[in-house]
Amino acid sequence: MEYTLNNTKTRKFDIQISGGATINGKELKFDWNGVELALVDVPQIANWTAHTTSTVSGVIIPAGSGILRITLVGGSGADLDWVKFTLSACKGDYNLSKTIDPTDFAKFGQNYKVNNIQCSLDIVGGNCYLDPADFQEFASLYKSNDACMQI
Numbered sequence: 001m002e003y004t005l006n007n008t009k010t011r012k013f014d015i016q017i018s019g020g021a022t023i024n025g026k027e028l029k030f031d032w033n034g035v036e037l038a039l040v041d042v043p044q045i046a047n048w049t050a051h052t053t054s055t056v057s058g059v060i061i062p063a064g065s066g067i068l069r070i071t072l073v074g075g076s077g078a079d080l081d082w083v084k085f086t087l088s089a090c091k092g093d094y095n096l097s098k099t100i101d102p103t104d105f106a107k108f109g110q111n112y113k114v115n116n117i118q119c120s121l122d123i124v125g126g127n128c129y130l131d132p133a134d135f136q137e138f139a140s141l142y143k144s145n146d147a148c149m150q151i
Helices: 102-111 132-141
Strands: 002-007 011-021 027-032 035-041 052-061 064-073 078-087
Touching: 011 035, 027 078, 035 052, 102 132
Parallel strands: none
Antiparallel strands: 002 064, 011 052, 011 078, 027 035, 027 064
């Protein structure tokens, strides 16, 4: 399959497929203007009506016009039901709404300077602790219309 797209900004996407193959080892390759972006495993299924999903996260699609090509790797024998592209979640988007909103601000506030938080809440530094550096980054993202669209 091949699609001509105009991507206005370089963005990170999660690519999810629904489909299957009765033989293990099939993949879908996603290329942008001939450059490989990602390989997504085609799930092994028991029969052709038992579709299931597989996802690869954080796929960067560059800005500009281009050809997105999806090809099957590993020979024939796979069934593709659908492909879904969603913007990848960004740091500080705790409710996965694709924007930094008041709900995220409340979650940040509950965990600010608290020891032993979930490391996934950390925004900068990778120290599993929300400190002033995290607050500064979070404040710059808060209510920004495209904060979660940037890489």
